[in-house]
Amino acid sequence: MPTKSIATHDTTNEASPEQAAGTTNGAAANGSADVVELDLTDPQFMATAYDTYAKMREEGRVARVRFARPENETEEEARRNAFFRRDTWFVTHYDDVVETLLDDRFSVDVRSRAAAEDGKEPEVPEEFRPLARSLLTIDPPDHDRIRKLVQPSFTGRTMNAMRGKIEEIVNDLLDKAEQAAAERGETAPNRRLELVEALAYPFPVTVISDLLGIPREDRERIRGWTENLLRVDRARDRGMNEEVRAGLREFTSYLQELFERKRREPTDDMISNLVQTAEDGDILTEEELLATVFLMYLAGHVTTVNLVGNGVVALLTHPEQWARLTADPALAKNVVEETLRYWGPVDFVGRRIATQEMDVAGTTLEPGEEATVSLAAANRDPAKFANPDAYEITRPDANRHVAFGKGIHVCLGAPLARTEGQVAFETLARRYPHLRLAVPADDVTWGGSFLRGFRQVPLLF
Numbered sequence: 183m184p185t186k187s188i189a190t191h192d193t194t195n196e197a198s199p200e201q202a203a204g205t206t207n208g209a210a211a212n213g214s215a216d217v218v219e220l221d222l223t224d225p226q227f228m229a230t231a232y233d234t235y236a237k238m239r240e241e242g243r244v245a246r247v248r249f250a251r252p253e254n255e256t257e258e259e260a261r262r263n264a265f266f267r268r269d270t271w272f273v274t275h276y277d278d279v280v281e282t283l284l285d286d287r288f289s290v291d292v293r294s295r296a297a298a299e300d301g302k303e304p305e306v307p308e309e310f311r312p313l314a315r316s317l318l319t320i321d322p323p324d325h326d327r328i329r330k331l332v333q334p335s336f337t338g339r340t341m342n343a344m345r346g347k348i349e350e351i352v353n354d355l356l357d358k359a360e361q362a363a364a365e366r367g368e369t370a371p372n373r374r375l376e377l378v379e380a381l382a383y384p385f386p387v388t389v390i391s392d393l394l395g396i397p398r399e400d401r402e403r404i405r406g407w408t409e410n411l412l413r414v415d416r417a418r419d420r421g422m423n424e425e426v427r428a429g430l431r432e433f434t435s436y437l438q439e440l441f442e443r444k445r446r447e448p449t450d451d452m453i454s455n456l457v458q459t460a461e462d463g464d465i466l467t468e469e470e471l472l473a474t475v476f477l478m479y480l481a482g483h484v485t486t487v488n489l490v491g492n493g494v495v496a497l498l499t500h501p502e503q504w505a506r507l508t509a510d511p512a513l514a515k516n517v518v519e520e521t522l523r524y525w526g527p528v529d530f531v532g533r534r535i536a537t538q539e540m541d542v543a544g545t546t547l548e549p550g551e552e553a554t555v556s557l558a559a560a561n562r563d564p565a566k567f568a569n570p571d572a573y574e575i576t577r578p579d580a581n582r583h584v585a586f587g588k589g590i591h592v593c594l595g596a597p598l599a600r601t602e603g604q605v606a607f608e609t610l611a612r613r614y615p616h617l618r619l620a621v622p623a624d625d626v627t628w629g630g631s632f633l634r635g636f637r638q639v640p641l642l643f
């Protein structure tokens with residue numbers, strides 16, 4: 183397979199975009215290392231990424247990585263992005279990935295890097311502040327205080343209570359798909375279904391809204407706003423245009439009114455719990471409440487869409503694995519774990535900023551330098567998993583994957599994501615044992631960005 187998206191440069195000969203933008207990252211001590219350029223804008227990036235990661239993993243414990251600058255980026259965007267697009271140390275071995283994620287000398291707050299350098303923080307427009315300061319991007323003690331307040335919404339008990347609702351949502355969507363196929367005059371097993379549009383995309387957003395306690399009658403109203411929110415995230419570094427900002431303002435004021443309503447008349451849901459909770463005197467500020475609600479949609483939606491899409495494509499392109507599942511739908515639990523290992527929705531997590539001089543996988547990082555941790559590389563590390571490039575739903579140790587991260591930022595929604603995945607795979611296997619791809623496997627292509635997921639999954643059912 184070609185490794186078009188991997189190109190090595192010698193930093194001694196070429197100025198990085200940051201250097202060009204007039205900033206340096208203090209990496210002089212390591213300045214002679216080769217740099218691997220990862221081009222997330224290349225449509226082939228995802229298709230060849232596992233080869234790229236394998237090559238890096240074979241060549242050493244860390245690689246110096248630079249993310250390519252999009253061709254159409256304006257100078258202003260480049261200036262703003264320079265803060266986020268610095269060369270980074272890319273960690274690829276399973277044990278090093280775990281160790282890095284557990285190391286509390288890293289900060290995830292960009293302000294700590296600003297403090298280590300010139301004190302200048304990246305500019306963040308007013309509407310984006312709750313997005314820029316969520317659990318994912320703040321350090322203890324604030325991180326731990328907020329997480330402790332949100333965690334009770336994700337207990338096993340809550341998830342068991344959600345399971346029935348999730349089954350209902352999935353079955354309703356599939357009933358609708360059947361009805362639409364009937365209206366087109368199609369019959370089983372040759373009815374057409376585009377999985378992402380019909381099931382994978384709509385169901386997690388409904389589940390999150392249920393969990394939060396967004397009234398059902400408001401769902402149509404908030405749909406555009408949640409889509410807008412996802413657009414912001416995709417275009418976080420770019421396109422902060424007035425339309426997107428206006429959408430965020432509207433969603434914000436809707437949520438503020440909802441918080442007020444739930445304070446007055448609490449119901450049994452996450453927002454009610456959050457606006458009421460005061461544990462050890464702790465309570466979330468209005469901005470923290472907003473940040474938490476936004477994060478649920480941002481962290482919990484596309485990731486779950488991708489888990490479902492990736493799992494279905496993996497199963498249908500490995501027919502013997504699909505046959506095992508249809509023979510025993512209880513294997514859906516294993517399908518979730520093996521899919522997370524084999525094609526996890528998050529290839530890597532960045533922004534681990536050294537707060538002091540420290541050793542990372544045998545390399546010295548100066549304060550302010552950043553490590554990026556490749557969950558995808560760790561999940562295919564042959565030192566950890568036997569025959570790592572094979573998709574085997576009965577693999578006994580699949581659940582040792584790091585697809586949900588590790589350490590204090592480990593995915594809060596993992597129990598929910600697992601339940602959603604299990605319900606989706608189990609229901610599809612029970613209802614449609616003859617399910618198959620409607621197009622050749624090569625025509626099912628990955629979307630862009632560091633999130634791994636198929637744009638469309640055309641099926642026959």
Ligand code: HEM
Pocket residue numbers: 317318319329390477478479481482483485486489526527528531532585586587588590591592593594595596598599
């Ligand atoms: C298959 C689906 C999912 C995957 C693969 C996934 C993956 C991840 C990963 C890798 C992290 C850690 C990021 C880091 O360390 O920088 C994370 C954090 C997080 N995830 Fe998920 N996630 C999924 C679903 C969900 C869902 C359904 C929710 C909630 C509705 C959710 C909420 C969160 C939150 C709140 C955090 C931040 C935790 C913290 O910083 O303390 N995720 N997720």
